[in-house]
Amino acid sequence: TTNVLASQYKSLHNAVTLDDIAHFSSILPKSSILSTLPPINTPPEDLDSYNNDWMTRYKGHSQCVLKPRSTKEVSDILKWCGNTGLVGGGVPVRDEVVINLGNMSNVRSFDPVSGMLRQLVSCQIGGNVATNAGGLRLVRYGSLHGTVLGLEVVLPDGTILSELSTLRKDNTGYDLKQLFIGSEGTLGIITGVSILTPPAPNATSNLLLSLPSFVNVTDVFRLAKSHLSEILSAFEYIDRQSYDLVCRHTGKKALDESEVGNSEAFVLIETSGARKEHDEAKLEALLESLYASSGAQGLITSGTLSQSAEQFATLWSFRELIAEAASKVGKVYKYDVSVPIQKFKEVTDAVRSRVVEVLGYGHFGDGNLHLNIIAEAYAPVIDAALEPFVYELIGEARPVFGRYKGSISAEHGIGVMKAHALHYSKGDVSRAYMRRIKDVFDDRGIMNPGKVIE
Ligand code: MLT
Numbered sequence: 001t002t003n004v005l006a007s008q009y010k011s012l013h014n015a016v017t018l019d020d021i022a023h024f025s026s027i028l029p030k031s032s033i034l035s036t037l038p039p040i041n042t043p044p045e046d047l048d049s050y051n052n053d054w055m056t057r058y059k060g061h062s063q064c065v066l067k068p069r070s071t072k073e074v075s076d077i078l079k080w081c082g083n084t085g086l087v088g089g090g091v092p093v094r095d096e097v098v099i100n101l102g103n104m105s106n107v108r109s110f111d112p113v114s115g116m117l118r119q120l121v122s123c124q125i126g127g128n129v130a131t132n133a134g135g136l137r138l139v140r141y142g143s144l145h146g147t148v149l150g151l152e153v154v155l156p157d158g159t160i161l162s163e164l165s166t167l168r169k170d171n172t173g174y175d176l177k178q179l180f181i182g183s184e185g186t187l188g189i190i191t192g193v194s195i196l197t198p199p200a201p202n203a204t205s206n207l208l209l210s211l212p213s214f215v216n217v218t219d220v221f222r223l224a225k226s227h228l229s230e231i232l233s234a235f236e237y238i239d240r241q242s243y244d245l246v247c248r249h250t251g252k253k254a255l256d257e258s259e260v261g262n263s264e265a266f267v268l269i270e271t272s273g274a275r276k277e278h279d280e281a282k283l284e285a286l287l288e289s290l291y292a293s294s295g296a297q298g299l300i301t302s303g304t305l306s307q308s309a310e311q312f313a314t315l316w317s318f319r320e321l322i323a324e325a326a327s328k329v330g331k332v333y334k335y336d337v338s339v340p341i342q343k344f345k346e347v348t349d350a351v352r353s354r355v356v357e358v359l360g361y362g363h364f365g366d367g368n369l370h371l372n373i374i375a376e377a378y379a380p381v382i383d384a385a386l387e388p389f390v391y392e393l394i395g396e397a398r399p400v401f402g403r404y405k406g407s408i409s410a411e412h413g414i415g416v417m418k419a420h421a422l423h424y425s426k427g428d429v430s431r432a433y434m435r436r437i438k439d440v441f442d443d444r445g446i447m448n449p450g451k452v453i454e
C-alpha cells in the first residue's frame with residue numbers, strides 16, 4: 001500500500017527544494033529546522049525518529065522537519081506549503097515535510113475552579129486530540145469529544161480558525177471543533193486546546209482478578225459497576241495468553257499460581273475517588289461478593305487488592321506492559337476494534353484459528369478489544385491470513401461477513417494502515433461526506449496525505 005500511495009503523491013506534489021529551505025529559514029530560526037538539504041545539512045540519521053513508526057512497519061523519507069514555536073509560524077509554514085504544493089504530515093509516508101509541535105507547550109491559562117485549561121498544544125496533547133486516543137480511563141472520564149471545549153486550528157491555507165472557547169454550554173450551530181478531534185492532521189493543525197481537566201483524584205486503588213472462564217468477565221463487570229458506581233475508573237481485560245506473556249517478560253507473577261490454575265481470563269479494576277478508606281471499603285465489599293459467588297464454577301479464582309503505591313503500579317503493569325512485551329517477542333500486527341463485550345473471546349479465537357500467536361486484551365468497559373498478532377516478521381503470508389478476514393469479521397460493509405457490526409478502529413484511528421479498509425466501518429454516504437469535508441478544508445490534499453481517506 002505504501003508504495004502505491006507514494007507513487008500517487010509523487011505525481012501530485014512537489015519534493016522539497018533549496019528554495020523551500022531558504023523560505024523556511026526566513027520564517028523560522030535555523031534551530032527550528034532539520035533538513036538534509038543545504039545550507040542546513042542535518043545528518044540523515046537525525047531524521048530517523050521522524051521517519052519511522054514505533055512498530056517499525058512504515059518508513060518515510062522526509063528530508064525536512066520544522067519545529068514552529070507559535071501559531072503564526074505554523075500559519076506561515078502552511079501558507080508556503082499550500083502555495084508550492086508541498087505536503088505536510090505527522091509520520092511521513094514518503095517525503096512529506098514533518099511539522100513537529102514539540103516546541104509549543106505553554107499553558108495559556110488555567111482556571112482551578114472550573115478546571116479549564118487552555119494550552120498551546122504540546123505534542124502529547126495535540127496527538128491526543130488529533131488522534132482522539134481513548135486510553136485506560138475513558139470508561140470514567142469519557143472521550144475528548146466531550147472534554148475538549150475549544151480548539152485553535154491552522155487550516156491548510158494558513159488561516160487560523162480560532163475557537164478556543166472555555167464554555168461548557170455553547171449551542172450555537174455547527175460544532176466545527178468536533179471535526180478536528182480524531183482527524184489525524186488531515187484537515188488542519190491543532191495549535192491550541194481548551195480542555196476540561198478533572199482534578200487528580202485524592203485516592204486510587206486497584207484490584208487484579210483471575211477468572212475461571214471468559215463468560216465470568218461480564219458478570220464481574222456488572223457487579224463492579226453496581227458496587228463501585230462513579231469511583232470505577234478502569235475495567236481492563238487481559239486474556240490468558242497476554243497474562244502469561246507479561247509474566248515471562250517481567251519474571252513476576254501477580255497472583256498465587258496455585259489459585260490461578262487454568263484460569264482463562266484476568267481483569268484489572270481501578271477506582272479513583274476522594275477518600276481512600278471509602279473506596280477500599282467498596283472494593284473489599286466487591287471482592288467479598290465475588291468470592292461469595294465463587295464455588296466450583298464461581299466468578300473468580302483469585303484476587304489481589306493493592307496495599308501500597310508500589311503494588312498498585314505492579315498490578316497495573318500486568319495490563320500496561322502487554323504491548324511492550326509483545327514488541328520484544330517479534331513484529332506485532334495490531335487490530336484495535338470495537339465489538340460487543342460478550343464477543344471478545346469469540347473474536348480473538350476466530351483470529352487464532354488463522355494465525356498462531358494472538359493476544360486479546362483491552363478496555364472491556366468501553367467495548368474496545370486489542371488484538372495483537374505476533375509474528376517473526378511482517379510477511380505477505382500473514383497479511384493474507386489477517387486481511388481482509390479481520391475487517392470482514394468486525395465490520396459491517398459486507399453483511400454476510402459483518403457479524404459484529406463493530407468498528408475497525410476503536411481508538412487508534414485509521415492512519416495509513418486502515419485507509420483502504422474504511423468502508424468496513426463507514427458506509428457509502430458517510431465516506432462521500434467525509435470526502436467532501438476533506439475537500440472543503442484541504443482541496444489541494446496537502447495535509448497528511450494517504451491517511452484516513454485515500
Ligand atoms: C493499550 O491499550 O495498551 C494500547 O492501546 C494497545 C496497543 O498499543 O496496541
Ligand code: ZN
Binds near residue numbers: 362363
Ligand atoms: Zn488501548
